[in-house]
Amino acid sequence: MMSDVDGIALTVFLFFFIVVTVMGFLAARWRRATTLDSLDEWGLGGRKFGTFVAWFLIGGDIYTAYTFIAVPATLYAGSLVGFFAVPYTIVLYPIIFIFLPRLWSVSHRHRYVTPADFVRGRYDSRPLMLAVAFTGILATMPYIALQLVGIQAVLDVMGIGGGDANWFQKDLPLFIAFAILAAYTYSSGLRAPALIAFVKDALIYLVIIVAVIYLPTQLGGWDGIFDSVQNSFDTFNKENADAIAAGEASGKGMMPNDMTTWAYASLSLGSALALFMYPHSVTAVLSTGKRNVIRRNASLLPAYSFLLGLLALLGFAAVAAGVQVENAQLAIPQLFEQEFSPWFAGVAFAAIAIGALVPAAIMSIAAANLWTRNIYKAFIRPDATDADEARQSKLMSLFVKLGALVFVLALPSDFAINLQLLGGIWILQTLPAIVLGLYTRWFHRHALLAGWAVGFVWGTVVAYQQPSVGDPGSHFGSPVAPLEIFGWHLSDKAVYIAVTALVLNLAVSVIMTLLLRSANVARGTDQTKPSDYHADAGDVDVTEELPST
Template sequence: MNGVAVGVFVFIFLLVTVMGFAAARWRRADDMGSLDEWGLGGRGFGTFITWFLVGGDIYTAYTFIAVPATMYAGSVVGFFAVPYTVVVYPLIFLFLPRLWSVSHRHGFVTPADFVTGRYGSRGLGLAVAVTGLLATMPYIALQLVGMQVVLEVMGIGTTTGNWFVKDLPLFIAFAVLAAYTYSSGLRAPALIAFVKDALIYLVIIVAVLYLPSQVGGWGAVFDAAKDSFNGFNADNADTIAAGGANARAIIPPGAAQWAYASLALGSAMALFMYPHSLTGVLATKDRSVIRRNASLLPAYSFLLGLLALLGFVAVAAGVKVDNAQQSVPQLFENEFPGWFAGVGFAAIAIGALVPAAIMSIAAANLWTRNIYRAFINRGATPAQEARQAKLVSLVVKLGALVFVLALPNDFAINLQLLGGVWILQTLPSVVVGLFTRWCHRWALLAGWAVGMLYGTWLAYGVATPGDPGSHFGGSLVMFPFTDTKVYIAVVAFVANVIVVVVVTPILRMTGVPEGDDITSDDDYHADADDPDVLDELDPSVTVR
């Protein structure tokens, strides 16, 4: 344990904790007893705040651990995260302003709220809500995995010994997270995101300028990575040929290029279907904030590209770890002075707290609006909704903590694979519904069910290399009737769309009721100064 690194880490963590509790008074209305206030921060965030909030939400601690880890491990498709974050922003520029408008006109808090109102179907809304909850839980758990890795490298959290002592730092961190999320709602991660993003930018820029110089420059970094991967392939040629291991490379060979492209496209389509991604968007004050952020957020993609290359730097620096996820934290500990290593560790840990808070809030909103109010207490008051959301946010965090501590980390990682497969199946109901109501509600529900079942079945059938009897061991599968591997979520999505397109005309011809649409064409273009759309909230005014 490096005392200086630990001291800096603890100081920054305490600073963030104070900010989390102070956020309860930041831009506060007189009444916090509603989901608009607690779960969406008053729906009044501008461009600057939203840029940090959404960026802090999307680029998680596990992103900063997992992306360079895939490069360190020689994954030929590991760099897909960079193009997918480039592709996603033009997509959201097209549809998120429409979702903002209709949500602010009708008071929708979740994507499932919109689906219920658009199609007049609580059942379809329930399907979207349950999918969001399923996809979010392992995502929260992976933030804990990212923090665990940092604590292990620092020597605070160990991999051996009494389970209570071993995991006590993690308990403390997420008890603090639960407390200030409960009291401050979305304002807490919004305020902390300033510190998180500033630290991340500082650490990564210093790392990409300083660390390569310690190993001979970027040319030496790429040469070392190439030599390491070629050596692995030569030493394990028979195992690779038998399917017991994957070949390593810097650039995907021809056979893996469709896999690379489908991972990038499928992930881009899925990213803003996650409830936590949409929560930050619905908290903005007007449509133009969303458009400006869609233009500005690619700066994070540049950051992510630099971060991914640190996996190669770790190879060149001779970092040796059994768990590839430890490669970047171990690189920081080996190469940085103790005080700056502490800053780097704090940046990654805080990078877990911000998205975990937003994810738990988004999950609580789904439960409260689309299960509790829709099916259990249909006359729930705003205060009752807020109280439910606060309690459920605690339950969600506790569930994620138990999930990580009780199960192997690779189980959580493999379930996160399913998160992308599942959440993409909500795209026809949400995104297509923003532009047209041609799809029949029952066809959408049937397509969702087919996509969910088919995608889960495909993922279950993928074994981990070297372990033929295992399941959920990867994200790629052969596209039907071809010998080309693609992302499982894309295959399931294609099946989903086929069912919707085929079943919709049949249901319409047989006269099956389509449900009542409570929205109108004007709702999708409403802006902050239009009737029935709240302006940015004055902190001294009680939200209605």
């Protein structure tokens, strides 16, 4: 890790950071509405984004510090399941192609702003709506925290934060970046990350393409890189055989073995099912102006999956380049600092930091919308005006970011990907109410609430019980656990806790629905009708797409 600040890298980094900051504040004037004092305008950008803007915005949800920092870090550290993020994004797009257009249609017909709005309208259940809103807010915080970890990693490698410095020197740069993000999000709403996403994606594409072409020429080609990685991992496993056998260290490898295949598969499937349950993903989708915009994006977004695979391989490149860091999250920033000229390293640092700011802004807006629509207006102030809602969301967007800082400080971040996977355990428990609700009203509202509670509590308890390797007294150290349900041991093979919790959730929901329906317990009034799920721009109460997009 560098001990002195490189002036050229810092200058380039600050240049791009200042550019996107100015863009963030100017975004309030972009496609300017009469006022931003409504959630439709502040929180959903006027619901008018077309295919081009939506591609960058939805991509901004997916291409985060998770992809630039966390995924390569798992490969650098020799995780046997570290490559799961690539098949997960491949599985993802057919899923969203099928169900998200239905959510868009019913939401635009009824002016729903959040997934919890839909749940209340579909099931006539305030408790179930509250459960979905609470889960969305909670699950978003560790995801935002992951973005802050990404920014912190860049600042640490640049020598202007982290390390063993005092509190002021260590955390002040991160807090400044946090404050700037909070300010332009408050000012411009969803328009800010939508506009900044153009710069972010251009930088990311540039950095990745240059890296995957240039680095192999310096490291003996990809064959040489893979050979170096395999030799490094084999040497580590041999030297630490006793510690690995005792559970004090994790073995390293490039591919899953027999004991980790279920973890690999369940992480891929569970993450794919969970991603568009997150409120920020739904927010990006609902900001579009036409139903088919979503399907076109589902067809175009796999281009990001290709780049994700290349990005993940940079973790192996860092091993081959001899990058030595105790915290795996620093591996990729350190690789760019070590292998590239200062000016290009500055570009890479800016790409990583901006790649964290864009999704962090969208996430905080989405979580704030949940608070405003499904807690504040639903339970505290039912007569709130559009301006009151916008004001509440702006303020709540600040508190959500503060909550994310708590996750950064309270949970182990040596493997920041665990922060996102922890949120996945929670958010996946809303899938039955949201996704199944788009197709059927068979499930009883009380059964869905009971299923959510069982899945949420069980998943949280099991995740809490997982220690970090080598630290038996720690908690939330791994998102996977041996397959065991309420003391009934099924397999030693580890499975993503979110998937097991979802199976329990569905089982409880089905059994409780059968019991409640047989007892004729009131099911509530469904505000939607079948035609709502096929509504499009130009239909009654559906906003048209802007011609310019």
